[in-house]
Amino acid sequence: MKIIIKGGRVIDPANKIDENLDILIENGKILELSKYINIAEAKHIDASKKIVSPGFIDTDYNFYNLENASIQIIKNESKAALAGGFTSVAIMPDTTPVVDNKKTVMKILEKAEKDSLINLFIIGSITKDLLGQELSFMEELSNVGVLAFSDNKPIENTEILRVAFHYAKRFEKAFLVNCEDTFLIEDSLVNEGYISAVLGLKGRPKIAETIMIYRDILLAIESDVPIHILNATCNYSIEAVRHLKTKYKKLTAGINQDYFTLSEEACLNFNTNAKIQPPLRSKDDVMAVKEGLKNNTIDVISSGHRPKTFEEKNKMFIESEFGNSGIELTLALVITELVKTGYLDISHAISKLTINPANLLKINKGTLNIGTDADIVIFDINEKWFVKESKLFSNYKNTPYIKKKLYGIVEKVIVGGEVFDVEKI
Amino acid sequence: MLLKNKDFISLYEVNAEVLLSIFERIIFFKKRETSEYKGRLSGKNIVNAFFEPSTRTRFSFEIAEKMLGANVINFSSKISSISKGESLSDTVKTLEAIGANLIVVRHPAPGAAKYIADEIDIPVVNAGDGGHEHPTQALLDLFTIYECKGTFKDQKIVIAGDILHSRSTRSTLFAIRSLGGEVVLCGPPTLVPDYYKLLGAEICYDLDEALKSAIAVRTARIQKERFKEFYIQPDEYFKNYRLDNKRISKHKDKLMVMHGAPMRRGEEITSEVADGPNSVIFPQMTNGMFARMALLDLLLRGED
Numbered sequence: 057m058k059i060i061i062k063g064g065r066v067i068d069p070a071n072k073i074d075e076n077l078d079i080l081i082e083n084g085k086i087l088e089l090s091k092y093i094n095i096a097e098a099k100h101i102d103a104s105k106k107i108v109s110p111g112f113i114d115t116d117y118n119f120y121n122l123e124n125a126s127i128q129i130i131k132n133e134s135k136a137a138l139a140g141g142f143t144s145v146a147i148m149p150d151t152t153p154v155v156d157n158k159k160t161v162m163k164i165l166e167k168a169e170k171d172s173l174i175n176l177f178i179i180g181s182i183t184k185d186l187l188g189q190e191l192s193f194m195e196e197l198s199n200v201g202v203l204a205f206s207d208n209k210p211i212e213n214t215e216i217l218r219v220a221f222h223y224a225k226r227f228e229k230a231f232l233v234n235c236e237d238t239f240l241i242e243d244s245l246v247n248e249g250y251i252s253a254v255l256g257l258k259g260r261p262k263i264a265e266t267i268m269i270y271r272d273i274l275l276a277i278e279s280d281v282p283i284h285i286l287n288a289t290c291n292y293s294i295e296a297v298r299h300l301k302t303k304y305k306k307l308t309a310g311i312n313q314d315y316f317t318l319s320e321e322a323c324l325n326f327n328t329n330a331k332i333q334p335p336l337r338s339k340d341d342v343m344a345v346k347e348g349l350k351n352n353t354i355d356v357i358s359s360g361h362r363p364k365t366f367e368e369k370n371k372m373f374i375e376s377e378f379g380n381s382g383i384e385l386t387l388a389l390v391i392t393e394l395v396k397t398g399y400l401d402i403s404h405a406i407s408k409l410t411i412n413p414a415n416l417l418k419i420n421k422g423t424l425n426i427g428t429d430a431d432i433v434i435f436d437i438n439e440k441w442f443v444k445e446s447k448l449f450s451n452y453k454n455t456p457y458i459k460k461k462l463y464g465i466v467e468k469v470i471v472g473g474e475v476f477d478v479e480k481i
Numbered sequence: 482m483l484l485k486n487k488d489f490i491s492l493y494e495v496n497a498e499v500l501l502s503i504f505e506r507i508i509f510f511k512k513r514e515t516s517e518y519k520g521r522l523s524g525k526n527i528v529n530a531f532f533e534p535s536t537r538t539r540f541s542f543e544i545a546e547k548m549l550g551a552n553v554i555n556f557s558s559k560i561s562s563i564s565k566g567e568s569l570s571d572t573v574k575t576l577e578a579i580g581a582n583l584i585v586v587r588h589p590a591p592g593a594a595k596y597i598a599d600e601i602d603i604p605v606v607n608a609g610d611g612g613h614e615h616p617t618q619a620l621l622d623l624f625t626i627y628e629c630k631g632t633f634k635d636q637k638i639v640i641a642g643d644i645l646h647s648r649s650t651r652s653t654l655f656a657i658r659s660l661g662g663e664v665v666l667c668g669p670p671t672l673v674p675d676y677y678k679l680l681g682a683e684i685c686y687d688l689d690e691a692l693k694s695a696i697a698v699r700t701a702r703i704q705k706e707r708f709k710e711f712y713i714q715p716d717e718y719f720k721n722y723r724l725d726n727k728r729i730s731k732h733k734d735k736l737m738v739m740h741g742a743p744m745r746r747g748e749e750i751t752s753e754v755a756d757g758p759n760s761v762i763f764p765q766m767t768n769g770m771f772a773r774m775a776l777l778d779l780l781l782r783g784e785d
Binding site: 248249250252253254255256257258259325326371372373374375 | 493569590591592593595596611612613614648651674676677679680
């Protein structure tokens with residue numbers, strides 16, 4: 057089965073490509089990139105005036121109840137990911153049950169194989185049951201193919217984390233770390249600063265994050281394990297990463313889309329859709345995040361997708377669950393907040409969603425290399441639209457972006473050669 | 482509608498005109514005989530929904546409500562269906578459905594009053610939501626100053642004590658700033674966080690220094706029930722921040738001494754000062770009742 061994507065502006069940062077090209081796909085693999093490809097029996101996809109790039113890879117994605125999810129739910133969540141430009145996601149281990157052993161991995165992969173429209177990868181937990189007390193079955197997790205390790209929350213006990221780092225030396229898989237000092241953030245739900253002053257809520261100081269970034273990176277340096285800071289949300293943290301990158305090569309940093317889009321003021325009026333962790337920070341920190349992305353201190357952009365039901369979110373602020381679901385808005389937020397504003401050109405932005413996460417997770421994706429899987433996204437960079445709750449694909453509508461004006465929309469996504477028209481799935 | 486929306490939840494970004502209109506309504510009630518206004522809210526059902534213990538504030542609201550002829554229903558969470566597992570949202574929707582015209586709410590969770598107000602169409606008055614705000618307390622404090630001084634422009638007001646846990650301080654700070662006044666927050670550094678500067682307050686750790694050009698000092702009572710003990714050293718705290726005669730007499734000509742009650746005589750304030758010529762503590766309480774009358778009147782009758 058041959059497919060030709062015709063006339064698009066092809067951007068593949070890994071290979072420094074940014075020009076109008078046709079792409080030939082056969083049997084799910086990329087076969088050729090050339091100026092004019094014409095094969096009569098191939099299916100033609102018209103990509104004129106669109107951008108064609110490798111499909112995005114998400115490094116911070118949650119799907120809590122995957123094992124028990126119905127086919128329809130998985131399909132809707134896949135659609136949401138496709139709408140955000142993603143062809144691959146790495147699922148964080150706080151599923152039910154936790155991904156701390158081989159059996160759970162196999163069950164998830166089996167389910168994914170059957171029902172998911174996109175590639176699902178697994179991140180294994182560092183500690184058993186995410187309790188931060190005993191190591192998970194790290195060796196069998198590594199052998200069965202988890203891409204990296206994370207507890208998706210801070211590990212309080214430094215000694216246990218140090219042991220985990222050293223134990224994991226053999227596996228050469230990255231630790232994706234959540235950095236916040238649990239004592240300093242106890243009972244605290246927002247940034248310590250303007251918003252905590254206005255709302256009378258205990259705040260999480262920025263240094264609670266930066267202190268742990270230093271701690272975790274030092275542990276990684278000592279054990280020579282690759283480390284990825286999932287979220288460097290404030291100026292101090294970004295400075296820390298920048299400084300320590302000069303000392304250690306296996307250090308990368310990422311950021312979820314909310315931290316370059318919203319500041320702490322989004323929590324005014326006790327808006328639970330802005331309740332995330334780490335918390336939304338000050339306007340100065342938002343600028344520091346954008347600068348950090350621009351100067352490559354921050355390598356990866358992720359969705360930070362945390363799907364929650366209406367009942368879980370629609371409570372008083374102190375009781376509401378943390379998190380917002382956002383994967384279907386990732387491309388548009390990146391274009392609106394980073395590209396249209398001049399911080400990143402589109403190719404640079406794409407690199408943070410493709411080749412950089414691919415390198416972190418050590419998967420052969422995120423490029424348009426000949427012979428690799430045809431995971432490709434075709435999108436319009438200029439189309440203006442407004443977020444409407446009724447038009448969201450995900451089953452989970454906990455997003456602070458309803459009514460937001462956005463630029464950029466995904467038209468088609470190809471996953472392993474299978475073509476999805478985002479509007480029509 | 483006098484107030485920006487149907488509720489009275491917070492004084493964040495409150496308009497000076499709104500505050501002055503409320504003050505005018507307070508004066509209206511203070512000047513008149515009971516017989517002139519006792520039927521203004523007759524037929525209205527007001528529910529005092531107190532999910533957190535209170536005596537003073539509840540009594541104050543209840544008397545205000547009855548003075549205007551409203552039907553008063555007191556609701557305590559201990560005896561209500563909350564204990565049967567009903568959601569807060571359903572509880573207040575039920576009150577609205579049964580015929581409440583206004584709900585006065587006190588709740589331990591910050592944001593509770595806003596949450597409730599968003600769930601129902603009738604007005605909600607915040608009588609204190611966790612550590613967030615206590616706007617009616619701020620109203621009575623400010624009116625007491627207004628009654629005595631006539632203006633807030635360039636006037637310096639000191640609030641001293643446990644600022645960190647004082648919800649009324651937050652409301653008062655918002656309101657004084659909006660009226661053009663200056664606020665100096667005074668206390669030990671652990672109880673006076675820097676981020677209050679972002680709200681337009683000055684910070685000073687030396688009370689005697691702060692009192693030098695102040696027109697009023699308002700105590701923020703230590704709220705032992707709200708925090709961990711290691712934030713202060715008690716003996717040093719009271720030595721530095723107690724309102725005693727030695728400290729107050731230096732400024733006795735113009736300094737108003739204010740307190741939110743309950744007072745712990747001998748701790749944050751001495752009896753000499755509490756009962757002395759600078760004290761307006763009991764007049765504050767009287768103004769509190771009138772302030773609540775004015776507020777309820779404005780919310781349920783608008784500008785008539």
